[in-house]
Amino acid sequence: MSSAVQAALGPNLPPDDDVRGAARVVVISFGLWQRLFGADLHIVGRSIILSERPFTIVGVMPRGFTYPAGADAWAPLVSQLADIRGPGLPDFVENRDASVLHILGRLKEDSASALRAQISIV
Numbered sequence: 001m002s003s004a005v006q007a008a009l010g011p012n013l014p015p016d017d018d019v020r021g022a023a024r025v026v027v028i029s030f031g032l033w034q035r036l037f038g039a040d041l042h043i044v045g046r047s048i049i050l051s052e053r054p055f056t057i058v059g060v061m062p063r064g065f066t067y068p069a070g071a072d073a074w075a076p077l078v079s080q081l082a083d084i085r086g087p088g089l090p091d092f093v094e095n096r097d098a099s100v101l102h103i104l105g106r107l108k109e110d111s112a113s114a115l116r117a118q119i120s121i122v
Helices: 030-037 077-082 112-121
Strands: 025-028 047-050 053-060
Touching: 025 047
Parallel strands: 025 053
Antiparallel strands: 047 053
């Protein structure tokens, strides 16, 4: 979720929500807020079940925010990865060799060399 776009209600997801053991929180889309909750202005703090797990709604994104296309909810990554458990599965939070994501980014002009330097540190 882009921090450049501010939530219409409540905050965006803060970084301290993206750590192991943090409460399950979610920001929902404007459309989901309207369809499921009737645009209730007091939605922040209410619970919702997603993938059979309870989440607390902490915000609503503005009308027209649609990244990725069709998404209706955004939750911190670590809480989602920590829930993937099973025999023979790696710890997706700690194991840097476990691959579950593909990330796409867009560079500002003339920033490729700075990015290469930062990536080489990782």
